[in-house]
Amino acid sequence: MLKEKGKLEATVFEIDAYIGLEIAMSIIPLTEIKELWSQKMFLGQPHFNKTMARNRFETIRARFQVHAPGSVPVLRREQDPLWHSRRSLAQVQQKFAAIAVPVGAMSLDEITVRTNARSGAKTYMASTPDKYGVRFYGVVNWDSLYDTRFGTTHPEIIREQYPRNATSTSSPRSAQLYLEV
Structure with a gap:
């Protein structure tokens, strides 16, 4: 999807880094993405800068999908606000239910x-x-x-x-x- 917009395709390393940064963002209590990459004292997280540039992170985030485009009918997308992550949620629930x-x-x-x-x-x-x-x-x-x-x-x-x-x-x-x- 990035190639269609004139951007470089994300590598496997970049996708792994992106997912890791998303997980880290859920733990850190900052509300804006730019604060995590900030150089200001008490705001930025130095590991975020070392992992990936903020612009690249935002480019991947804008186009990242965990489903094939067009694989979900329009009616279902309109009725289910979590249609894009329903399968991932079901897998997580299955793993927890097994334990x-x-x-x-x-x-x-x-x-x-x-x-x-x-x-x-x-x-x-x-x-x-x-x-x-x-x-x-x-x-x-x-x-x-x-x-x-x-x-x-x-x-x-x-x-x-x-x-x-x-x-x-x-x-x-x-x-x-x-x-x-």
Whole structure:
């Protein structure tokens, strides 16, 4: 796709570097890409400059697709805001499901992750400090507080906040699933 726009094709090394930088960007709490490549004190990340030039990163990012162009029908793209990464998400969920098998009382949990991205999956929440976010839902095992769908462990503070009564299997969440194996 880069060649069509008069740009050099990305090499395997550049694609690997691009994916690594995207992962690193998700960990670093800066909101703009240019801040990561900044030379200013307390802003820039020197490893980003050493890995790839910002212009090259943005060129690859603008054209990077994890699906074949035209492989998804237009109707599905209009109805599903995550159509472009649905297959990747399904693979990640499959891997987590193979490791974590839910047993006992389960809760349906919802979390909203702050974002400034331009996406149809973004929701507006007027009552929160971070106004825009993407909602994720997960099935959580109450005993271990292990998120069986996304593979994350909740902090121990939740357990202290909602002590489990020995005679009750109630959950702090509104929806609860009981699964028997």
